[in-house]
Amino acid sequence: MRKNQNAAIRKPEILESYYQVLIQQGFEGTSISKIAKHMDIHPSLIIHYFKNKENMKLELIDLLIEKYKSPDMISFEYIEDDEDRFNAFIDTLFSFEWSRTVDPGIHFGFYYLSFRNKEIQRRFKRMFVWLRDHIQEQLIYFNSRHIIDVRDEKQAADLIITLMEGLEFHSHFLSDGQSFDTFSQIAKKSVLDILKK
Amino acid sequence: MRKNQNAAIRKPEILESYYQVLIQQGFEGTSISKIAKHMDIHPSLIIHYFKNKENMKLELIDLLIEKYKSPDMISFEYIEDDEDRFNAFIDTLFSFEWSRTVDPGIHFGFYYLSFRNKEIQRRFKRMFVWLRDHIQEQLIYFNSRHIIDVRDEKQAADLIITLMEGLEFHSHFLSDGQSFDTFSQIAKKSVLDILKK
DNA sequence: GTTCATTAACTGTATGTTCAGTTTATATTG
DNA sequence: CAATATAAACTGAACATACAGTTAATGAAC
Numbered sequence: 001m002r003k004n005q006n007a008a009i010r011k012p013e014i015l016e017s018y019y020q021v022l023i024q025q026g027f028e029g030t031s032i033s034k035i036a037k038h039m040d041i042h043p044s045l046i047i048h049y050f051k052n053k054e055n056m057k058l059e060l061i062d063l064l065i066e067k068y069k070s071p072d073m074i075s076f077e078y079i080e081d082d083e084d085r086f087n088a089f090i091d092t093l094f095s096f097e098w099s100r101t102v103d104p105g106i107h108f109g110f111y112y113l114s115f116r117n118k119e120i121q122r123r124f125k126r127m128f129v130w131l132r133d134h135i136q137e138q139l140i141y142f143n144s145r146h147i148i149d150v151r152d153e154k155q156a157a158d159l160i161i162t163l164m165e166g167l168e169f170h171s172h173f174l175s176d177g178q179s180f181d182t183f184s185q186i187a188k189k190s191v192l193d194i195l196k197k
Numbered sequence: 198m199r200k201n202q203n204a205a206i207r208k209p210e211i212l213e214s215y216y217q218v219l220i221q222q223g224f225e226g227t228s229i230s231k232i233a234k235h236m237d238i239h240p241s242l243i244i245h246y247f248k249n250k251e252n253m254k255l256e257l258i259d260l261l262i263e264k265y266k267s268p269d270m271i272s273f274e275y276i277e278d279d280e281d282r283f284n285a286f287i288d289t290l291f292s293f294e295w296s297r298t299v300d301p302g303i304h305f306g307f308y309y310l311s312f313r314n315k316e317i318q319r320r321f322k323r324m325f326v327w328l329r330d331h332i333q334e335q336l337i338y339f340n341s342r343h344i345i346d347v348r349d350e351k352q353a354a355d356l357i358i359t360l361m362e363g364l365e366f367h368s369h370f371l372s373d374g375q376s377f378d379t380f381s382q383i384a385k386k387s388v389l390d391i392l393k394k
Numbered sequence: 395g396t397t398c399a400t401t402a403a404c405t406g407t408a409t410g411t412t413c414a415g416t417t418t419a420t421a422t423t424g
Numbered sequence: 425c426a427a428t429a430t431a432a433a434c435t436g437a438a439c440a441t442a443c444a445g446t447t448a449a450t451g452a453a454c
Contacts, residue, residue: 006419006433026313027225031409042435047411049433105312111366112309115302116223121370128370155383158371162384166363169308173318173325174355186352187359194387202399228443239401244445246399 011049013039015060022060023103027113058119061110064102065127073098074134082145089138093160094188096180099168107168132157139195148195156195163187208246210236212257219257220300224310255316258307261299262324270295271331279342286335290357291385293377296365304365329354336392345392353392360384 005013017039021030032053036043050056074092079085092098114121135157142148150156167187171180202210214236218227229250233240247253271289276282289295311318332354339345347353364384368377 010433026310029313032411033409044411044413044436045434053410105309108305108309108312111369112302112305113223114369115305116226125370132371158367158380159383159387161371162363162367162380163359164363165366166359166361169362169366170355170359172308172311173322174329174358183355183359186356190356190387190391193391204398207399229445230443241402241445242400248445250444 007049010045011059012063014046014049015056015063018056018060019064019103019106022106022109026105027109058123061120061123064106064110065123068101068127069130070101073101082142082147086142086147090188090191093135093164094167094184094191096184099164099171099180104168104172128161132161135160149197150195159194160191163191204246207242208256209260211243211246212253212260215253215257216261216300216303219303219306223302224306255320258317258320261303261307262320265298265324266327267298270298279339279344283339283344287385287388290332290361291364291381291388293381296361296368296377301365301369325358329358332357346394347392356391357388360388 014035017035018030021035021038025034032046033043036046046056050059074089076085076088076092079088110120110124114124132154136153139148139150139153139156143150143153164187167184170183175183211232214232215227218232218235222231229243230240233243243253247256271286273282273285273289276285307317307321311321329351333350336345336347336350336353340347340350361384364381367380367384372380
């Protein structure tokens with residue numbers, strides 16, 4: 001058993017374990033002592049680092065949002081051709097990999113908690129506004145290059161996010177055995193129809 | 198305090214209280230004794246009727262799904278003109294009232310639980326397949342009457358549900374002060390664009 | 395007089411958190 | 425460089441509380 005690591009190492013370690021237990025057990029089934037057992041440390045140590053469970057939850061959200069915002073996944077400045085760049089952008093937004101940046105069960109869990117926890121809601125709002133702004137910015141560029149033809153780029157960005165999230169949901173409840181990609185293709189095509197007129 | 202009611206009255210009464218406490222406190226904050234206190238009965242009585250908490254949860258889901266399926270909200274056979282009937286149908290699917298048949302916080306909560314609880318997942322799948330089938334059926338009719346023009350009605354129904362659910366999500370995180378209806382109009386317009394070509 | 399509604403008194407367990415204390419790493423000083 | 429101070433990492437035990445669920449008993453009703 002390792003000893004005397006510091007906060008910079010231990011805190012992410014604990015959050016990672018928290019995340020893993022969360023995936024397996026959900027919020028109802030995840031306690032401090034279970035997380036501690038999972039990584040073979042004493043429960044008190046978790047309190048020592050995070051003060052309480054609520055803080056730990058918020059810090060996990062921050063971590064996951066940072067993961068989600070990872071810029072290398074959604075910026076394609078290296079692609080010269082505008083049409084190619086646009087396609088890469090849309091493909092990524094509707095890709096399985098992108099949708100699984102965070103475990104969908106946990107994703108939904110935090111959505112749910114945001115209804116009663118204003119702190120969580122604030123963080124999620126900030127994240128989605130960031131995503132919307134980013135998409136909007138891209139659409140403005142592609143619009144100026146006549147790759148697409150939309151009047152209101154913000155509205156279009158809203159619609160894209162709406163479809164992305166609906167897609168996540170659809171794949172959970174309505175995809176009868178088919179893969180994620182089958183329906184994502186259909187959603188994507190609808191978006192292109194709308195963007196390209 | 199009333200006494201000696203029977204199961205046919207008491208069980209729905211308890212489920213209603215369960216639902217109310219759930220809206221205010223969420224799943225984490227809802228215990229059997231809290232529900233009992235809310236309706237001024239003894240906690241054991243709840244166990245007496247439902248045997249355990251899990252059963253009560255499932256029975257609540259069944260009740261809410263029945264509410265959701267309430268046929269008078271989504272059948273418009275009384276409207277003679279096909280165009281009018283179609284519009285009434287689409288308007289309802291994207292209406293605030295329809296989206297609030299069940300409290301959205303609870304809705305999300307059950308989605309979330311369905312990731313780890315197969316029994317809940319089964320019920321939700323059944324409900325959404327039912328809804329999809331219903332929409333598909335309607336689309337087939339409207340297609341035959343040339344009100345819309347779609348090749349694959351099932352795909353179209355999938356897309357409508359995806360947008361409906363995404364809309365719920367959007368209104369929670371991205372509607373900056375505007376009402377539900379503002380963006381629902383946009384989503385609806387996109388659907389019509391796709392259905393009508 | 396049996397069946398069902400209801401309460402009362404419990405049980406065992408898991409929870410988050412506190413507290414008191416020990417060990418280790420690091421910085422400061424002589 | 426060694427001695428010391430200080431803060432941080434970590435452990436163990438104990439806490440009050442809340443939880444779902446059990447069992448037994450009382451009361452009313454067909």
